[in-house]
Amino acid sequence: MNNRSTSHDPLNGERTDLIIIGAGIIGLAHAFEAQRNGYSVRIIERDMRPNGASIRNFGHCCITAQDGLYLDTAYRSREGWLSAAKAVGFWAPEAGAVVVARSATELAVLEQLSEQRGADSVQLLTAREVRSRLSPEADPAICGGAFLPADLRVDPRTAAPDIADWLQNQRGVQIHWGTTVKDIRTGTVDTSRGEFHADKVLVCVGHDLDDLFPEVAARYQVQRCALQMAMAPAPTGYALDSAVLTGTSMTRYDGFTTMPGADAVRQEIFGHSPELIDMGANVMFTRRPDGTLLLGDSHVYGQTIGPFQDEWITTRLVSEIGKILGTRLNVTQRWQGIYASSPQTSLVVEDLDSTTTAISVTSGIGMTLSFGIAAETIGQL
Numbered sequence: 001m002n003n004r005s006t007s008h009d010p011l012n013g014e015r016t017d018l019i020i021i022g023a024g025i026i027g028l029a030h031a032f033e034a035q036r037n038g039y040s041v042r043i044i045e046r047d048m049r050p051n052g053a054s055i056r057n058f059g060h061c062c063i064t065a066q067d068g069l070y071l072d073t074a075y076r077s078r079e080g081w082l083s084a085a086k087a088v089g090f091w092a093p094e095a096g097a098v099v100v101a102r103s104a105t106e107l108a109v110l111e112q113l114s115e116q117r118g119a120d121s122v123q124l125l126t127a128r129e130v131r132s133r134l135s136p137e138a139d140p141a142i143c144g145g146a147f148l149p150a151d152l153r154v155d156p157r158t159a160a161p162d163i164a165d166w167l168q169n170q171r172g173v174q175i176h177w178g179t180t181v182k183d184i185r186t187g188t189v190d191t192s193r194g195e196f197h198a199d200k201v202l203v204c205v206g207h208d209l210d211d212l213f214p215e216v217a218a219r220y221q222v223q224r225c226a227l228q229m230a231m232a233p234a235p236t237g238y239a240l241d242s243a244v245l246t247g248t249s250m251t252r253y254d255g256f257t258t259m260p261g262a263d264a265v266r267q268e269i270f271g272h273s274p275e276l277i278d279m280g281a282n283v284m285f286t287r288r289p290d291g292t293l294l295l296g297d298s299h300v301y302g303q304t305i306g307p308f309q310d311e312w313i314t315t316r317l318v319s320e321i322g323k324i325l326g327t328r329l330n331v332t333q334r335w336q337g338i339y340a341s342s343p344q345t346s347l348v349v350e351d352l353d354s355t356t357t358a359i360s361v362t363s364g365i366g367m368t369l370s371f372g373i374a375a376e377t378i379g380q381l
C-alpha cells in the first residue's frame, strides 16, 4: 500500500489510509507508527477510553527475558516505546528489571542466561546488591540475582491513554470512542455508528478476536487468560523503578524457561509452595510514579472467564511479595486483567482478506512487543 494520504484531516465518513480497530496498546502503537509514516488513520474503539489489558498490567517491557524471534521484536519495540515516550511525553524510565534469586537453583538459571546473553545484558548481582535495591529488611533467603538493563518501565494506567490523547490531536488521526465494530468486508467497516472505509484495516482487538473472527480464533485455539492483580502503597523508602521478578517468573518467560536449569526451579517451587505453581503464579511487582506498587499475578485459562476471584490467591501473592520486601503490604485495590492466549503461538498475525489483517498478541507480553510488531506491520504497507 503506497498511496499515503495527502489530505491529513480525515472527516467523518471520508476514506482513510488505515482503519485500526481497538485502542489498546497494539492498536495505538500501530496508529503511532502509521501517523509518523504519513498515513491517515481512523481508530475505532468500543469503550470510551483504553480499558482492556493495556491498562491493567505491570507496565513492564520485559525485553531481556524474551527468546528467539520475539527477542528481536522486543528490542525493536524498545526503540518504539522510547520514541513514543519522547513525542508524547509519558513516563518511560530505562530502569531495567531486577530478578531476585532465593535459592542456588534459581541463581543457576540466571548464571546460565548471563552466560548465553553476555554479562552486559544479564548482570549478576550479589545478595547484598539485590537487598540494597529492595530494602535492608528484604527476605534473608535472597542469595543473589540479576539486573536486566534493557527492560523498560511505563505506567500502565496512563501510557495508553496518553498515547490516545496525543494521537487524537495529530493531523490525519481520528478516534471514534464508544463505537463497536460489527463486521468487516474488504475495506468497509460496519460499526454501531455507521460504515467507514479504508485501504487497509488492522484488527487489534486482543482477546476479543473470537467475537469478530471466531474461525481464526479457533484455528489458533485462542482462549482468555485471567490474572488477579492488586495495588498497595510502596513501603517507606522504596524508590526502585525497575520491575522486580522472582523464581516463579523463571517458570513463565521463554528467555528463562529455555535455560537448562528452569525445570529444576519449577520442581523446587512446587516442592515448597505447590499452590504458587497451581495458580500459575508469576510473583512480580512494579512501582508506579505515584509510589504505589502493582502486585501480581496468577493465571487461569478459559473461553469464558468467570467473574469470581478467589481471595486466597491474591492474599498469597501479596504475602509472598511482602516477604520479599520484608514488610506487610496494605492492599488498596484489586482487579482482574484478561489477555489472549494460544498454546500454539505468542502472536497471531493473519490476513483475513486482501485489505484486512488481524493482530493479537496471544501471551502476556503485548506491552513488550507492541511497538516492534507495529514497526513491522507499518513497514510492510
Ligand SMILES: Cc1cc2nc3c(=O)[nH]c(=O)nc-3n(C[C@H](O)[C@H](O)[C@H](O)COP(=O)(O)OP(=O)(O)OC[C@H]3O[C@@H](n4cnc5c(N)ncnc54)[C@H](O)[C@@H]3O)c2cc1C
Pocket (backbone or CB within 6 Å): 021, 022, 023, 024, 025, 026, 027, 044, 045, 046, 047, 049, 050, 051, 052, 053, 054, 055, 056, 057, 058, 059, 060, 061, 062, 179, 180, 181, 182, 204, 205, 206, 207, 208, 211, 212, 227, 228, 229, 296, 297, 336, 337, 338, 339, 360, 361, 363, 364, 365, 366, 367, 368, 369
Ligand atoms: C494483569 C496483566 C498483566 C500483564 N503484564 C504485562 C507486562 O508486564 N508486560 C507485557 O508486555 N504485557 C503484559 N500483559 C499483557 C498485555 O497487557 C497485553 O498483551 C496487551 O495489553 C494487549 O493489548 P491489546 O491492545 O491487544 O489488547 P487490549 O488492551 O485489551 O485492547 C483491545 C481493545 O479492542 C477493543 N475492542 C474489542 N472488540 C472491539 C470491537 N468489536 N469494536 C471496537 N473495539 C473493540 C477493546 O475494547 C479494547 O480496548 C499483561 C496483561 C494483564 C492482563
